[in-house]
Amino acid sequence: MxxxxxxxxxxxxxxxxxxxxxxxxxxxxxxxxxxxxxxxxxxxxxxxxxxxxxxxxxxxxxxxxxxxxxxxxxxxxxxxxxxxxxxxxxxxxxxxxxxxxxxxxxxxxxxxxxxxxxxxxxxxxxxxxxxxxxxxxxxxxxxxxxxxxxxxxxxxxxxxxxxxxxxxxxxxxxxxxxxxxxxxxxxxxxxxxxxxxxxxxxxxxxxxxxxxxxxxxxxxxxNQLSLEWLAGRAFRHGKGNAAVTNTDQAKQKILFGAPRFLYKKLLAHKLLMISSRLKTQHTQYFSHFVRYHFIRGQIHQSRIIAQQS
CATH class of the missing domain: 3.90.550.10 (Spore Coat Polysaccharide Biosynthesis Protein SpsA; Chain A)
Incomplete structure (x- = not known):
């Protein structure tokens, strides 16, 4: 064959x-x-x-x-x-x-x-x-x-x-x-x-x-042409990124099981999402929307990895 x-x-x-x-x-x-x-x-x-x-x-x-x-x-x-x-x-x-x-x-x-x-x-x-x-x-x-x-x-x-x-x-x-x-x-x-x-x-x-x-x-x-579906997709991409790269957390400052800098990025993109949405800046909003949910996934998976180690 x-x-x-x-x-x-x-x-x-x-x-x-x-x-x-x-x-x-x-x-x-x-x-x-x-x-x-x-x-x-x-x-x-x-x-x-x-x-x-x-x-x-x-x-x-x-x-x-x-x-x-x-x-x-x-x-x-x-x-x-x-x-x-x-x-x-x-x-x-x-x-x-x-x-x-x-x-x-x-x-x-x-x-x-x-x-x-x-x-x-x-x-x-x-x-x-x-x-x-x-x-x-x-x-x-x-x-x-x-x-x-x-x-x-x-x-x-x-x-x-x-x-x-x-x-x-x-x-x-x-x-x-x-x-x-x-x-x-x-x-x-x-x-x-x-x-x-x-x-x-x-x-x-x-x-x-x-x-x-x-x-x-x-x-x-x-159903895949919705923000809800894309949020889940970005979240899972973030999880996958954290799982595959699996950065050594011992070299980073950790907060609640995930690198502390990720929380700072998460908050920044959330605020930029709100700002761009109020201004109806669709292109900017979508960019921050994707990054926000991607980072959510990174944090989620990092915490799982920390619990397993």
Whole structure:
């Protein structure tokens, strides 16, 4: 087997159907492939949906009852037969040449073991809250959209994102695996599951390449175009930042389990949020809004780390 496409799903059949529909149009003449879907909600409806594609796709349905995207991915790995393991999400729309570009790219760069591709946004046809600045750099992080300036060639592992990443099987065979304590789990989770995995692989000597012609679109849902959702996203990004960097707190002044300077930044951005909102300065408001909730996440996770140490 050449390519295994692996992803988790959790009670999002309407979105999942769009993803699977896009897979039926993939160009796969030059390699043998399979799709493994791991149902993290263990729903009969999802099983029925996935199995309805058996005549169109080389697809396998698995279940993992323990909540957590990484638990689901770990469940799939023993069943995966491909030399190239392609990881994605249940809310993407794949370009027809997506897998072909990943496969041919892996052949062009035999000295590299990790590959990332382009992720574009697919917005719904609804008005967007004017306070949300779609040109802010956080939007790419929030909606998992890659930088349009990225060119083909070597990149840092952290530039590869979950909806469009591939690794050679030998990374898993070497003992490097996903961390079940990081990533979506249906709760107030720590973000950065793929980043944490890829950074460990990079530290072990595995290099990364970006393949811009390997394209997927990320389905942005209407509920994600709200300040409430973006606040949660920024908060989880902050948690992920604190969890991955895990700065030595012994070198810093600590207040209530977190670096003291973070509280100063939190208060400053809160005051600037209030000021810019009163002046209806939407661009400035959104910038301070993002930083405020990001720092909240950093403080929250820092306190958890302090309690565990």
């Amino acid at each position: 050449d390519v295994s496409v692996i992803f988790a799903t959790c009670n999002r059949d309407d979105i999942l159907k769009n993803t699977l529909d896009s897979f039926t149009h993939l160009a796969t003449r030059n390699f043998a492939w399979e799709v493994i879907v791991v149902d993290n909600a263990v729903r009969q409806q999802t099983k029925t949906l996935v199995n309805s594609y058996k005549d169109m796709l080389p697809i396998t349905y698995l279940t993992e009852a323990t909540p957590g995207k990484n638990n689901a991915l770990i469940k799939a790995l023993p069943s995966a037969q491909g030399d190239l393991l392609v990881f994605t999400d249940d809310d993407i729309i794949a370009h027809p040449d997506w897998l072909e570009e990943l496969w041919s790219g892996a052949e062009r760069y035999p000295a590299y073991d990790m590959f990332g591709g382009t992720i574009k946004p697919h917005y719904p046809d609804h008005p967007i809250d004017p306070r949300i600045n779609l040109n802010h750099h956080f939007i790419n992080d929030a909606y998992v959209v890659t930088d349009t300036k990225l060119k083909e060639g070597e990149i840092r592992a952290g530039k590869i994102w979950g909806p469009n990443m591939a690794i050679r099987r030998k990374i898993i065979d070497s003992g490097i695996n996903f961390n079940p304590n990081i990533g979506p789990n249906g709760q107030d989770y720590v973000m950065g599951s793929e980043t944490e995995f890829l950074l460990r692989a990079a530290k072990a000597g595995h290099s990364s390449v970006f393949l811009p012609k390997a394209v997927v679109k990320h389905q942005i849902r209407q």
